[in-house]
Amino acid sequence: MxxxxxxxxxxxxxxxxxxxxxxxxxxxxxxxxxxxxxxxxxxxxxxxxxxxxxxxxxxxxxxxxxxxxxxxxxxxxxxxxxxxxxxxxxxxxxxxxxxxxxxxxxxxxxxxxxxxxxxxxxxxxxxxxxxxxxxxxxxxxxxxxxxxxxxxxxxxxxxxxxxxxxxxxxxxxxxxxxxxxxxxxxxxxxxxxxxxxxxxxxxxxxAERDGHFLARILDRMPRVPEPAVADSYLGLLDRVLLDRRISPTQADALVEFAAAVGLGRADLYRLHHDYLAALARAALVDGAVTPARRDELVGVAGLLELPPESVTRALERTVRPFDRFRLEPGDRVAFTGEAELGRDVLEARARSAGYVPHPRVTKEVALLVAADPDTLSGKARRARIYGIPIVTTGTFLRLTGQ
Structure with a gap:
């Protein structure tokens, strides 16, 4: 049938x-x-x-x-x-x-x-x-x-x-x-x-899952060597701040923990400022901070009992990744993804600026230019392993003065 x-x-x-x-x-x-x-x-x-x-x-x-x-x-x-x-x-x-x-x-x-x-x-x-x-x-x-x-x-x-x-x-x-x-x-x-x-x-x-950047960057926050118990306190703070609020119970727990490990008010004040500065560095996207991330930083500052202007100071003191980064003539530059300008155009602009387009990502490559900075390409994976900076095409053109 x-x-x-x-x-x-x-x-x-x-x-x-x-x-x-x-x-x-x-x-x-x-x-x-x-x-x-x-x-x-x-x-x-x-x-x-x-x-x-x-x-x-x-x-x-x-x-x-x-x-x-x-x-x-x-x-x-x-x-x-x-x-x-x-x-x-x-x-x-x-x-x-x-x-x-x-x-x-x-x-x-x-x-x-x-x-x-x-x-x-x-x-x-x-x-x-x-x-x-x-x-x-x-x-x-x-x-x-x-x-x-x-x-x-x-x-x-x-x-x-x-x-x-x-x-x-x-x-x-x-x-x-x-x-x-x-x-x-x-x-x-x-x-x-x-x-x-x-x-x-x-x-x-x-936008739904990654909207709160704190949840995405806490695993990259730097260790704090001094005082010796600082990392333990900041690790607890990481957990508390994930929901962007500190309840009275959580505040009590932080105070009790700080007292138990011997952190005084001056220690906490410095740690909170350093914590905010580390968040400010992590908030930078392509050398700038978005309005949404600035708002989150202001919110965190308030939770840490720091004034709103501390966010401005933290951002001003933060060394933007490309304020210090410079390409030198002869540096190798790799490209990944399909950008609006096209690979041929980008490689031609790299050559005109004195750089050498490279087909692969090796340890000798100075920079990877990506159409999408979150790309999953093999080149991007290797660049992240080697610690090679990844920038968008717009940033690359600014770096080359074009």
Missing amino acids: ATAPYGYAVVDVETTGLRPDWHDRVIEVGIVQLDASGDVTGEWATLVNPGRDLGPRRIHRIVAADIRHAPAFEEVAGTIAALLRGRVVAAHNLAFDALFISGEFTRLGASAPLAPEVGVCTMRWAPHFMPEAPRNLAGCCALADVPLSGHHDALVDARAAAGLLRHYLGLAEGRVPWRDLLETAASARWPDLPDAGATAVRRGVS
């Missing part, structure tokens, strides 16, 4: 580039499920951590700060297989999306039954239903009066392609030219992968 058809799974992926055989990877997946008549029955989307640079950000607008919270493909492969199983897979330019999704499953040693001939490509079928239709998704949606806002977001584009497919089904009036694919898809063998329990992650997650 044949399995009843489930309907469709409309997919869209955002990727690091155009060629999986050139090590390009999926970085976002959107899936919209439709029943056989075209009604939406479910949707799902997540960013995917590719473990490498994100490629052309000007197209997909995905930032590494969000990606670093995202699951790897292997952690969501079971979920994706379950969402596509038994359904005709559809997409706008299905050949592209199927190639990348299949490639990700292949990396895991699994085979996905994905191919343009067993799915529905809304781009390929557009001229059949709308003879004047252009090729791109936005143009087809405009002609079919399908909403598309936020193009190049995987779920937004999957919803738009699902709208196109629903439009085609309505125009077909029951005479769907690919009806046989519904039966074929119902019996297709998808890999039986376990559900890893990974949580889907959407764009903007870094």
